[in-house]
Amino acid sequence: MEKADARKVRVKAIIRILKKTYPGVRLALDFNTPLELLVALILAAQCTDSRVNQVTPGLFRKYRKAKDWMDEDRTVLEHEIHSTGFFRQKAASIQKCAAALVERFNGEVPRKPEDLLTLPGVGRKTANILRGNAFGDPAIGVDTHVARVSFRLGLTRQTEPDKIESDLTEVVPRAEQVKFCSLIQRHGREVCVARKPGCETCGLEELCPRTGV
């Protein structure tokens, strides 16, 4: 892999092009508060963001605080989130998380990564997406799109999310880390798709070694 300095230069060019390609891009999940984003992220496992966005407005009107989620009857919640799949697991995760927030964080989603990582079911990806998008802190959340597209772009040679995060943190400017993830996710959904990337129509073609393609 090329040296970090060369990757830094390429990353800046990649960000510049993708910002023009996807103006106004942001996280695809809808939310207004850190708690809403936490719930949306739990629901988004093995489910599309658009499906989650169909379900959450009604939920967010009904459940305003962590205690509301915690106190609900489990079967009612399961029914409400049924269409997002894995509804039993997700209902349990939401309620365990909500209980931890009530018991240890006064009902609020904590901002520090070391606190976020103590919440049941919250790993680095979820913690970083929360930090970046709900609190505006620099952070790289490595989801499947960020992992795949960063690898193809030669920004990492790693396949483990924690190591990919570390490679990207080294070369993506802190102020652009959250935007970078949203841009790469969008590009991964629309052009650099998993099965057959659209290299012939990709605006990044000249900057991309197409590793593994």
Ligand code: SF4
């Ligand atoms: S050139 Fe191909 S592999 Fe590289 S980012 Fe574009 S679509 Fe993906």
